Amino acid sequence: VGVAENGTIEFLDQNASSAEASAERHSWPAGSYSVVASDPSSASFFFPGFFDTHIHASQYPNVGLFGKTTLLDWLNSYTFPLESSFSDLKVADNVYSRVIARTLGNGTTTAAYYATVHAAGTNLLADIALKAGQRAFIGRCCMDANSPDYYCDKNLEEAQKATLEVLDHIKKIDPNHDIVSPILTPRFAASCSKELLCWLGKLSTETSLPVQTHISENLLEVELVKSMHPFAASYAGVYDKCGLLHDKTILAHAVHLTDDERLLIAKRGSGVAHCPASNSALTSGETRVKWLLDAGVKVGLGTDVSGGFTPSILHTARQALLVSRHLSMKGDETHKLSIEEVLYLATLGGAEVCGLANKLGNFLPGKKWDAQLITLDCKNSPVDIFPWELEKHEDLVAKWLFNGDDRNVAKVWVDGKLVAGTAFISFQ
Ligand SMILES: Nc1nc2[nH]cnc2c(=O)[nH]1
Numbered sequence: 001v002g003v004a005e006n007g008t009i010e011f012l013d014q015n016a017s018s019a020e021a022s023a024e025r026h027s028w029p030a031g032s033y034s035v036v037a038s039d040p041s042s043a044s045f046f047f048p049g050f051f052d053t054h055i056h057a058s059q060y061p062n063v064g065l066f067g068k069t070t071l072l073d074w075l076n077s078y079t080f081p082l083e084s085s086f087s088d089l090k091v092a093d094n095v096y097s098r099v100i101a102r103t104l105g106n107g108t109t110t111a112a113y114y115a116t117v118h119a120a121g122t123n124l125l126a127d128i129a130l131k132a133g134q135r136a137f138i139g140r141c142c143m144d145a146n147s148p149d150y151y152c153d154k155n156l157e158e159a160q161k162a163t164l165e166v167l168d169h170i171k172k173i174d175p176n177h178d179i180v181s182p183i184l185t186p187r188f189a190a191s192c193s194k195e196l197l198c199w200l201g202k203l204s205t206e207t208s209l210p211v212q213t214h215i216s217e218n219l220l221e222v223e224l225v226k227s228m229h230p231f232a233a234s235y236a237g238v239y240d241k242c243g244l245l246h247d248k249t250i251l252a253h254a255v256h257l258t259d260d261e262r263l264l265i266a267k268r269g270s271g272v273a274h275c276p277a278s279n280s281a282l283t284s285g286e287t288r289v290k291w292l293l294d295a296g297v298k299v300g301l302g303t304d305v306s307g308g309f310t311p312s313i314l315h316t317a318r319q320a321l322l323v324s325r326h327l328s329m330k331g332d333e334t335h336k337l338s339i340e341e342v343l344y345l346a347t348l349g350g351a352e353v354c355g356l357a358n359k360l361g362n363f364l365p366g367k368k369w370d371a372q373l374i375t376l377d378c379k380n381s382p383v384d385i386f387p388w389e390l391e392k393h394e395d396l397v398a399k400w401l402f403n404g405d406d407r408n409v410a411k412v413w414v415d416g417k418l419v420a421g422t423a424f425i426s427f428q
């Protein structure tokens with residue numbers, strides 16, 4: 001793979017005899033480039049960077065803390081108290097630095113982040129992502145209804161002002177949104193007034209900014225949305241009526257959609273962030289990924305930290321595979337996802353959901369070098385590799401999916417720049 005200085009893949013040679021021969025063939029003069037090679041004797045290979053299409057950066061301290069709660073009581077007992085502490089920028093700095101280092105170290109080159117309601121803390125998250133070199137969508141959480149007094153937007157005007165403040169800040173630090181972009185973030189229909197939802201929908205149309213929100217995660221939530229927003233026929237209909245359902249919309253969960261909602265989402269070109277670890281932990285249900293894909297809905301993976309307990313997309317892909325098997329055990333084998341399919345969701349599927357498949361998600365000329373160097377046979381590896389396995393590439397990938405972790409992530413590049421990995425850390 002020939003990567004130009006600006007991070008774009010210039011060429012891709014199958015079966016090249018050496019990097020040097022390939023460079024010469026493409027008229028790259030010797031001495032004008034450096035070579036990074038995978039080492040087949042230590043079961044190492046390059047892989048596209050992962051997409052986390054749904055993660056709450058502010059909830060990172062709570063990974064693994066959910067007890068026996070389900071969504072609505074989990075929000076009140078674990079989540080809102082933690083998020084409200086982000087009025088303190090020292091808390092925000094500490095948590096956001098850690099979550100970005102952790103996700104990058106796990107090979108997440110692009111993440112769609114929820115922050116909190118606080119504009120200053122959200123701006124700090126954008127600063128930290130940009131400095132760390134992680135591609136990030138940064139969303140200030142909008143919530144002006146049905147939320148605790150101690151943690152909410154006090155009214156529509158306050159929500160609008162704080163939202164615009166974040167857009168302005170990100171425009172200043174990354175004017176073309178090459179690495180960090182704002183994303184409009186109504187928390188979910190159950191915590192927003194119709195006025196706020198429709199203002200965000202209009203803003204999204206005017207600015208072409210992306211949108212992220214939650215949909216149909218939990219049955220009680222679905223009922224709550226129905227009672228709060230009777231103007232629409234369905235949960236997806238609420239977003240649609242407010243102009244929030246379009247081809248730059250990321251919908252987290254989509255567990256309990258009706259067939260009509262599935263078809264509406266497909267028609268609008270919106271994508272789904274499938275969050276299997278979260279859906280299992282909060283006993284929300286099992287998203288029918290194949291059913292969504294069959295209708296042409298774009299699907300990627302989300303950790304949904306901290307509804308989800310892992311910041312790793314590799315682990316999330318593993319969970320996606322298992323959840324699909326639980327669905328198939330109910331009698332319909334068509335739900336079952338393969339290793340290739342869950343790794344597609346983790347990479348190109350995620351790029352599609354984020355509206356970035358034209359420049360990211362796999363290794364093709366013209367796309368950006370957002371990549372990981374995976375080494376399975378390395379110091380402290382959680383995966384044991386035997387000599388006779390080294391040529392069996394599909395088996396190596398399967399062993400990586402089921403037993404690998406960040407100890408196997410030797411190097412991570414975003415936009416052609418080395419930004420993380422065990423080799424990067426020990427080099428620093
Ligand atoms: N999983 C999850 N679902 C939500 N719905 C509204 N807010 C949240 C949240 O923070 N996490």
Ligand SMILES: [Zn+2]
Pocket residue numbers: 054056214252304307
């Ligand atoms: Zn979420």
